Amino acid sequence: xxxxxxxxxxxxxxxxxxxxxxxxxxxxxxxxxxxxxxxxxxxxxxxxxxxxxxxxxxxxxxxxxxxxxxxxxxxxxxxxxxxxxxxxxxxxxxxxxxxxxxxxxxxxxxxxxxxxxxxxxxxxxxxxxxxxxxxxxxxxxxxxxxxxxxxxxxxxxxxx
Numbered sequence: 001x002x003x004x005x006x007x008x009x010x011x012x013x014x015x016x017x018x019x020x021x022x023x024x025x026x027x028x029x030x031x032x033x034x035x036x037x038x039x040x041x042x043x044x045x046x047x048x049x050x051x052x053x054x055x056x057x058x059x060x061x062x063x064x065x066x067x068x069x070x071x072x073x074x075x076x077x078x079x080x081x082x083x084x085x086x087x088x089x090x091x092x093x094x095x096x097x098x099x100x101x102x103x104x105x106x107x108x109x110x111x112x113x114x115x116x117x118x119x120x121x122x123x124x125x126x127x128x129x130x131x132x133x134x135x136x137x138x139x140x141x142x143x144x145x146x147x148x149x150x151x152x153x154x155x156x157x158x159x160x
Contacts, residue, residue, distance in 0.1 A: 033156045035075050035093040041118060048090045051151045055160050057091065061123025063099065063144040065131035066116070073114035079127070084108055087116035087125040088146075095151040099126060101134040102143045108133045109149065 036048045049057070066087070068079040075093045079085050086097065091112050100107035108130050117125040124146055128137060136142035150159045 034152050039115070041115075046089050046115075048092050051092055051158055054092050054095055054148050054151050055158060057097075057146065057148040059123060060102070060143065060145050062121055063101075063124045063126055063131075063134075063136070063142050064117055064119070064122050064140060065128050065137060066125045067128050068114065075113050077113045079114065081127065082129055083127060084110045084130050084133070085114065085127045086110040086112045086130065087114035088112050088123075089115060089118070091148065092151050094153055096149045098147045098149055099124065099130065099134065100145045100147075101136055102145055104135055106134045 034051060036050065038045060038047045040046070067081060068085075069081040071079055073079050073085065073087070073093075077094070086099065088097075091097070093113055093115075095112045096109060097112055098107050098109055108126075110126060110130055112124075114125075117123075122141075124144065126134075131137035131142075134142060134144070150157055152158055
C-alpha cells in the first residue's frame, strides 16, 4: 500500500516539474494577428501597409544583410543565424516573402519578423544565411525583387 502511494506522489511531482519546465519556452508570440501599428524611429514615422496591400506587394530594390543571432525581432521572435529571416520597414509582421537576387536569379523564401533597414536606399535586410544562399554576402548589397507570399501565422495566415 505504501509503495503505491509513493508511486502516485512521485508521478504528481514529476508532472509538476514537466509543466514548470515547459513554461520557459516561447510557445506563444506576444502579438495577436498581425503587427501593423505605426511607429516612430529617430523622428520618422512609419505606417505599415494593411494585409491586402501586403498580399499584392511586389517591389524591386536594394537588399543588405545583418546578423541578429539570438536577438528578438520586432514581434518578439528570436532570430538565429541559421534561419532565413528578414526585416522590412512597412510590411505587416509576420509575413513570408520570396526574395530574388536579380543579378543571378537565385531566390529564397524568408520570414519577415523584424523592422528595418533604416539606411536610405535600402528596401530589405536579410539574414546572413539568406545573403549566402543568394550569393551576395561578400558584396554586402544586391538588387532584389520581393514578393509577399503570405501574411500572418496560424489562424491569422492569409494568402492570395
